Amino acid sequence: MNTKQVCLFLNGEHPRSIPDLKNYKMVCATDGAYSFLKANNIVPHFISGDFDSITAIPKSVEVIHTPNQDFTDFDKILQILFDRGFSDIHVYGASGQEQDHFLGNLHTALQWQNKLKITFFDNYGVYFLADTKVKLSNCLGKRVSLFPFPKAMGIVTKGLEYALNDEALFFGRRIGTRNKAVEDTIEISFKTGDMFLFIND
Structure with missing residues (x-):
């Protein structure tokens, strides 16, 4: 695995098995996925979002508030990663639960296809554009x-x-x-x- 890859957690169906995070240069999450990380003793490099899905904002990790409602939390965190020079993103939790979010995540991947390599992982396999x-x-x-x-x-x-x-x-x-x-x-x-x-x- 490329050590410059990013592991990104979204607030969909949680992975049954945690990937080996030592292989990633960056681990991050949207605010809605932070409770899953906390429950599994995972400390991300940063979390981002409008923070409408989190009750207590952590003080131990970098918090990036992105309140713009014209974009999804997934799109906004991809922009942060792109601005920081990352281009190979492994995404967990993009499917399952609310299916409009899943379709929206596919839409977002399509919008970023010329700038980022995005690979999605779920409890059944892998998918990508x-x-x-x-x-x-x-x-x-x-x-x-x-x-x-x-x-x-x-x-x-x-x-x-x-x-x-x-x-x-x-x-x-x-x-x-x-x-x-x-x-x-x-x-x-x-x-x-x-x-x-x-x-x-």
């Missing part, structure tokens, strides 16, 4: 879903049970959910559009 060419190892037997956001054109896949060969996916018409990796290494490419990949164990 894909580059136009992706090659992944250790995938045999895993569920792979291709989710256009809202469309992706010219998709070609290798190593999946149901192959795509220069095909298109459109949200609301056709999506590529619940495919399966039949090889250890899979390759996915597309020509235009945006697409999230979900890799579930």
Whole structure:
């Protein structure tokens, strides 16, 4: 793991297992996720948000108040990390609980795709906004879903049970959910559009 990566906790479904935080250069959280960190004896480098989800503001960590309601707490903390020179963000707690937050987090990832590399982890697997060419190892037997956001054109896949060969996916018409990796290494490419990949164990 790159030691310049950031571990960011959001206030969605809490991870059942804590990642090895020693591998991260920075550990931070939105205000709503701080109670989970505190309960697990995790001291972040900073927390940020409008602090509408926290009862007692801690004195032992850096607190960054971002009250602007035109942006989500996720978007605002990404801006802080970007301004501090970080670009590779691992996000925990982006899904689960209120699903409008989950969709909003996908929207935010799309807005930051040209500035940050954002990878989401939950209790089922990993998901991320894909580059136009992706090659992944250790995938045999895993569920792979291709989710256009809202469309992706010219998709070609290798190593999946149901192959795509220069095909298109459109949200609301056709999506590529619940495919399966039949090889250890899979390759996915597309020509235009945006697409999230979900890799579930």
